[in-house]
Amino acid sequence: MLKIGLTGGIGSGKSIVGKAFEMMGVPVYVADIEAKRLMVSNEEVRKLIISRFGHGIYDSNLNLNRKLLAEIVFNDSESLKAINSIVHPAVRADFKRWSNQYSQIAYVIQESAILFDTGLYRDFDKIITVTAEEEIRIQRVVDRDSAGREQIVERMRNQLSESERIARADFVIYNSTELILPQIDLIDKQIRFLASR
Ligand code: ATP
Secondary structure (H helix, E strand, O other): OEEEEEEEOOOOOHHHHHHHHHHOOOOEEEHHHHHHHHHHHOHHHHHHHHHHHOHHHEOOOOOEOHHHHHHHHHHOHHHHHHHHHHHHHHHHHHHHHHHHOOOOOOEEEEEOOOOOOOHHHHHOOEEEEEEOOHHHHHHHHHHHHOOOHHHHHHHHHOOOOHHHHHHHOOEEEEOOOOOHHHHHHHHHHHHHHHHHO
């Protein structure tokens, strides 16, 4: 079974592409969603978060105060590093466990915005990057999140450049005005061929 990473910058269309693969029957692990789940449901992760950020970060029902955590890490890079050093290894281990159940099938996908920013890309056999023109990505996120343009542009500036992501990918899906399903279909065939060798 091959492990495939699916990445792309903000608003590139990672989620939409991940959903398309899922509809074709490919198991897709969405790192962002699983990270949020682990912060609540994994006792070890909870303990580490409490020891770094204090008991007040969870309420009495063990709900994480995400707003408070976001404020802390947004204003303090050491706290951001700390939360990442707790959550990233937990997601990595959880993905390994999760993928074990699919050992008999051709491939699984992990969707993650930060594959190249962390050492995570090394866990994957092949990487797919989704890309779209910057102006289109900005407009899609403005429409999706009702967010301010400046805020989105700022987040993009903090991410890896599109050209770097494309250079480091094994497969690229172009999602500006192109049709994505034929591209996904072709990549699926190529990965299945690689998996069968
Ligand atoms: P983020 O990193 O911000 O979560 P993402 O890469 O997962 O973004 P999506 O959420 O898949 O991106 O796409 C961003 C928005 O653009 C969504 O509202 C999605 O429905 C829309 N979108 C993506 N691709 C297309 C497309 N080809 N045509 C029209 N809308 C699209």
